[in-house]
Amino acid sequence: MLCYAIVAIFSACLVVLFFPGRWQPNSATKSAQGLPIRVLNSHELSLYDGNEGSKGKDASLAFVTGDFTESGLTDDVSGLNPSQVVTLFDWLLFYKRTYQSVGLVAGRFYSKSGKPTAFLLHVESLLAQGQQLKAETEAEKLHFPSCNSQWSTTRGGMVWCSTSSGGIERSWTGVPRKLFSVGSSGSRCVCVEDPLAANKDPNLQEYDGCPTYAISCSLVA
Structure with a gap:
């Protein structure tokens, strides 16, 4: 049961993960319903992951590494290569199809005002590189x-x-x-x-x- 609880908690974390404008049809300020997108702090995030009163966190890295220990539960994806960022993006798409987005997480990827950070722009560039490599690999497999x-x-x-x-x-x-x-x-x-x-x-x-x-x-x- 603990395993299922962990998965549920981090599923919620990923739902409110970083949402680059080019990664989703929503803008940085409007939801799909035309409503303003909320910017959540760690306490507000904890309310969505079922741990009221505890510190919520963005555990992006764990979805690529599989490391769900305390040290692995981090949003620091600076060590990921382009292909691994594509894997993270695939997880994001999966959760977007399954869950309703509740907002943006203020921190490494978004400022408190909901503006993309320089680090988010860097991750976006890695995503573009990874998607290009993936397309080239698929083309090579066909040839x-x-x-x-x-x-x-x-x-x-x-x-x-x-x-x-x-x-x-x-x-x-x-x-x-x-x-x-x-x-x-x-x-x-x-x-x-x-x-x-x-x-x-x-x-x-x-x-x-x-x-x-x-x-x-x-x-x-």
Whole structure:
């Protein structure tokens, strides 16, 4: 029951989390019903999270880290990278669909007058970066779907392509290649539609001992 209580408390915290203007259809001064949006202090927040008389807090960081200890229950998200900020934004969208917004929390993201802080603008810029990276990653997955793979102690590993490998339904099968991404020390197996064009891409590499047009490749342990 304690776990459920904790979830309920922090759910309420997130509902009145930071609401950047570009993150929601409401303005900084009007609600969806045209009413002024309230700016809540920590005491008022505690009334919404079910702990009247205790100190309410914005626990934004915990929704990304999963750290619900006292030190993890903080609104300091300065250590999050762009992709993690997107994850936090996804939580915000979830709670917006489920709960009614009761206002803005004065603190790290909003001033007492309800104005966005410099830190909020910084988080917004990270969100934009994260969403751009996510879009690029999704586009890459469509262009280079992941391979199917399996491994056994007796036969070793194998990667292969099909018309649905990587969860991408398509009309072509493709051939396996190693894809090296910028900034990553490793590679992942992807299916490429045109083997000859792939040979001209410096980020793509054939598997050792695997024929150029083979749709499956054995991996030596």
